[in-house]
Amino acid sequence: MQRDLLLIRVVFIILLAAIAAVINPLSNVGFLADAGLDPVGLRVASAVFGALIGGLIVFFETRAREASLKTLIGGSVGLAIGVIGAFLVGMLISSQETATVPGEVKTFLTISLAFLLGYIGLMVGAAKGEFIELSALGGVFGEAEEYRDYKILDTSVIIDGRIADVAETGFLTGTIVIPQFILAELQQVADSPDSSKRQRGRRGLDMLQKLRNNNALDIQIVENDYPKVKEVDLKLIELGQELGGVVVTNDFNLNKVSELRGVSVLNINELANALKPVVLPGEAMRVFILKEGKEYNQGVAYLDDGTMVVVDNARKLIGKTADIAVTSVLQTTAGKMIFGRLWDENQELPDADNIHDTRSENMRKQAGNVRTETVAEKS
Template identity: 25%
Template structure:
């Protein structure tokens, strides 16, 4: 049995309905075939138009409308000096069509530079960065928190395959996958709520499926200059090689941690001994590891520490310090 791609069931029904309507209305089978042809053309146009970005669609429609208006005015002016019997009068109808085409192409190519239709102007020049959220980022959930905090106002694009995958996972028997799908669905709902408050947009876009989908996503990101938010290392590496801006979820946590500088003092609970018996190891509230000299015997105690060295790596930050001088207020929690 042939499996149709999602969305084509409705298109086929629409095409058949036009063919049937043409046949029943005229009683002529040829008119029915013409109706089928019109339906096929309409379905192809709909498929192509859906793939066009919203801003380009607005630019082209606006440009075409302006071109038609200018063309009609031009016809009215020319008709004053041309008699109705002139062979040139029949060609005047082509002027609005030609101008509509010219204006739409110019609007699409120059619209962004001219900022004829700028969302940023309407919301007070708000910082706006289009972001594509993949499946891994949806499951992670931090994208909604970032949007709620105003760090990522959007607009956001989510591949349609993500929504389809989540629906399948929720219907499956695997408890872990069902939980991940439920979390991702909640993330998308929170994202739509957060973006709606800032006047942004969350749209689902069909990129196909499988390996073909990956190539289409990368091509679209590169063409539209959209940022990729992902937790997939392979996808992130590939996108960066192609010059696409990437936000890695693995880097969001370390980047948002509190910075500890040499000379800073803080309190940390010593959890265990370090590599040497004289060292003690503790952790800050954000998970940063703290290695404290001369604290090996202070396991279980909250100790005032003064940092003397910080080491930042891709996986996070390590802080090296020493026990603060006596009298700074150690608290014993044995």
């Protein structure tokens, strides 16, 4: 895209220079004729003049592309008001028939007023354009402002991969924006000599392909870049401010910096924490005791989402499934911890539907097979 724009600009400047060389607008300029330039020299000078004009136009175009829509609207309105005001004042000056003011002075004053009022209107309008409410204008501006919904993906959330699963459920709406500098970073990670980084990078590229294969998603790859900004995280924040979008990440530091800069953030880790099952004290759970705890005679189990379950007097059950009663739930900055005790044998267990079975499907099948074999041996 950038190369195409550069090619168009170069062709435009060359075309303008060629037109100027053919028309030769400098052929009647007195000081050039007095300088002794031949017709070929005058055409070359005209071509250079046309190229300079084209360069100025391209420079103005690149600056205008970086400006926001509000700034462009405000500047255009201010310029129009300034030019109209200068035209009206110029008519008043020209209508004054007095011998004390020569006609050349009137013409100069009229042109000067046009430049002065036009410039003032342009600058004031551009400065005040940020206060324009586009939604109040209705029509195209109102709809674009109202329905704009950009989700800008971070490198970490792409490599993590859960964003693809969330997207498949239909909870991720709007336009998914993937910046070109994020793709470049993923490519760099995928080409890393470090095997672990290379694997992470390739996983990220696979996740992107999975997102692109989802026909329900509107995915856009944007070329916006900020050469003066070196860090990718800061580029994401700049892009979020420019598009008015939401940065999707699971990077804690990027989350905090984005919030400080006024950019909205969707954190996949926060979503995962919010979706963790709610467990209340006194409820029954079925867990697989995986290892020994820090305290005496404790056993440790884990839920499918990684939540740690600490069970008292469960050291002897390491490698086995146990029914426990939840005694307390501790919420920490690192996540949630569940404490429990072994279910009292004299206490009746609730129905199977009311027990939180935290084991995976394969583990439940294996446990069922073991129980079946045990019953068969006893019989």
